[in-house]
Amino acid sequence: MPARDTGPRARAEPLSGLDELAAALRALPGVGPKAAQRMALHLLQHDRPGAMRLSVALARATDSVHHCERCNTFTEDTLCTLCRSTKRDEALLCIVETPADLLMVEQTHAYDGLYFVLMGRLSPLDGIGPRDIALDRLLKRATDGRVREVVLATNFTHEGEATAHYIGELLANRGIRVSRLARGVPVGGELEYVDAGTLAQALRERRPVA
Amino acid sequence: MPARDTGPRARAEPLSGLDELAAALRALPGVGPKAAQRMALHLLQHDRPGAMRLSVALARATDSVHHCERCNTFTEDTLCTLCRSTKRDEALLCIVETPADLLMVEQTHAYDGLYFVLMGRLSPLDGIGPRDIALDRLLKRATDGRVREVVLATNFTHEGEATAHYIGELLANRGIRVSRLARGVPVGGELEYVDAGTLAQALRERRPVA
Numbered sequence: 228m229p230a231r232d233t234g235p236r237a238r239a240e241p242l243s244g245l246d247e248l249a250a251a252l253r254a255l256p257g258v259g260p261k262a263a264q265r266m267a268l269h270l271l272q273h274d275r276p277g278a279m280r281l282s283v284a285l286a287r288a289t290d291s292v293h294h295c296e297r298c299n300t301f302t303e304d305t306l307c308t309l310c311r312s313t314k315r316d317e318a319l320l321c322i323v324e325t326p327a328d329l330l331m332v333e334q335t336h337a338y339d340g341l342y343f344v345l346m347g348r349l350s351p352l353d354g355i356g357p358r359d360i361a362l363d364r365l366l367k368r369a370t371d372g373r374v375r376e377v378v379l380a381t382n383f384t385h386e387g388e389a390t391a392h393y394i395g396e397l398l399a400n401r402g403i404r405v406s407r408l409a410r411g412v413p414v415g416g417e418l419e420y421v422d423a424g425t426l427a428q429a430l431r432e433r434r435p436v437a
Numbered sequence: 438m439p440a441r442d443t444g445p446r447a448r449a450e451p452l453s454g455l456d457e458l459a460a461a462l463r464a465l466p467g468v469g470p471k472a473a474q475r476m477a478l479h480l481l482q483h484d485r486p487g488a489m490r491l492s493v494a495l496a497r498a499t500d501s502v503h504h505c506e507r508c509n510t511f512t513e514d515t516l517c518t519l520c521r522s523t524k525r526d527e528a529l530l531c532i533v534e535t536p537a538d539l540l541m542v543e544q545t546h547a548y549d550g551l552y553f554v555l556m557g558r559l560s561p562l563d564g565i566g567p568r569d570i571a572l573d574r575l576l577k578r579a580t581d582g583r584v585r586e587v588v589l590a591t592n593f594t595h596e597g598e599a600t601a602h603y604i605g606e607l608l609a610n611r612g613i614r615v616s617r618l619a620r621g622v623p624v625g626g627e628l629e630y631v632d633a634g635t636l637a638q639a640l641r642e643r644r645p646v647a
Contacts, residue, residue: 244498245511245536251494254487255465256479262467267498268537269466271511272556275499277464282495284461285480288454289488292481301481303454326455327478346482 245271297368299361300326300344309341316340318375322365322394324348324382332380340378343368348381349390357393369398376404383410455481507578509571510536510554519551526550528585532575532604534558534592542590550588553578558591559600567603579608586614593620 245267252263270278294300295307302308309315319340323329329342347360369377377398381387395405411429412421421429455477462473480488504510505517512518519525529550533539539552557570579587587608591597605615621639622631631639 244494244502244513248494248498251487251491252465254480254484254491255462255476257472264537266465268511268535270464270495271498271502272535274464277461278495278499281461281464282492282499284454284458285488285492285495288458288477288481289485289492292454301455301478325478325482327474 294346295344298342298344299346299364300329300342314339317373319378320369320374320376321378321380322391323380324387324390328380328382338378345381345390348384348386349393350386360390362394362397365394366397366401369403370401374403376406379405379407383408504556505554508552508554509556509574510539510552524549527583529588530579530584530586531588531590532601533590534597534600538590538592548588555591555600558594558596559603560596570600572604572607575604576607576611579613580611584613586616589615589617593618 248270249260249263249267252258252266253260255263258266270281291303292301293303295302295310296305297310298307300307300309304311316339319338321329321332321338321340321342322345323332323342324345324347326344329344332338332342343365345360345362345365347355349355349357349360368374377394379391379395381391381394391407395407398405409432410425411432412418412425418426458480459470459473459477462468462476463470465473468476480491501513502511503513505512505520506515507520508517510517510519514521526549529548531539531542531548531550531552532555533542533552534555534557536554539554542548542552553575555570555572555575557565559565559567559570578584587604589601589605591601591604601617605617608615619642620635621642622628622635628636
């Protein structure tokens with residue numbers, strides 16, 4: 228392409244502030260160049276107060292949010308609210324991949340133990356090994372003498388299953404009771420629409436009802 | 438649902454900095470609560486420098502980007518680069534809905550006139566009338582004595598067409614030559630996959646080739 232500076236036509240507005248904003252929005256996951264430009268124009272045209280709030284929230288979170296020393300989730304204190312609580316069962320430790328997963332388990336209102344957040348999963352293909360997901364800290368945490376059962380609540384993906392298997396072996400060797408979330412037909416699920424793998428698992432792990 | 442504060446279990450971490458960030462990300466178009474949480478966790482976990490850059494870019498753009506006095510597009514100066522240029526044809530004025538549309542027309546390298554950006558379109562159903570899209574400024578701009586032809590390049594949607602029609606009437610009444618982008622089969626388009634409306638238009642507006 229010829230250099231356009233020397234041509235007879237002026238170049239389009241560099242729009243530096245706008246371009247810079249669109250480029251910076253690409254840091255968000257799943258946001259490509261077109262979406263970033265649309266977002267930048269939307270904010271400048273329709274929601275400048277929202278843009279300012281987002282700017283402040285980004286600066287504040289980047290500055291103040293770090294990992295809980297005990298469970299590794301995000302918090303603004305040394306220990307997160309759950310780890311500070313005296314009302315949770317210290318004998319139960321649930322292992323999840325991300326803070327979002329922790330919040331999902333909390334929403335069930337069916338668990339009153341504590342957590343450990345891996346902030347990832349084993350994924351050899353992506354170069355993520357045991358050293359990259361805080362496994363040494365988990366091991367120390369799980370063998371503190373108070374934990375009696377570890378509940379593996381990693382995802383039921385290949386990586387999540389491999390992570391659960393690896394951690395399970397590690398902890399079982401140290402005499403800790405390890406369990407895994409049940410697999411089976413989802414609540415409200417119709418057999419016709421459940422995948423064969425799930426149905427096979429539900430059959431193998433069928434439970435007596437009477 | 439019972440109030441959980443009084444129950445025997447502690448509540449999940451309020452995560453205020455993180456929650457605030459996720460809430461602020463909702464200002465972006467097309468970002469729901471789940472996507473906002475995913476974005477917030479991604480930034481804090483994997484790209485804090487990116488989050489800081491975004492914070493600064495938002496603050497800077499909100500502060501410095503405003504509308505060009507002449508063509509109404511976004512700029513950081515009084516006049517945008519295109520309006521300041523002496524190399525563009527002042528007799529041609531292309532009317533577009535948004536700065537993104539302006540950039541698309543520029544990318545064609547097929548237009549060397551100037552622009553007017555409506556920053557919207559007529560949309561009675563959304564309560565957007567002629568007063569909301571800077572039509573008075575456009576009228577003043579188009580009748581400054583130098584503009585000889587106005588090219589209507591609003592979208593080929595219902596609103597865009599209605600806007601083009603409205604502006605076309607307005608300007609034609611003042612003796613200005615008005616044209617509209619050609620409609621037809623897209624370059625590379627296959628008749629089999631072109632919608633019937635487009636094909637009908639291409640037939641009605643067929644051009645002699647010899």
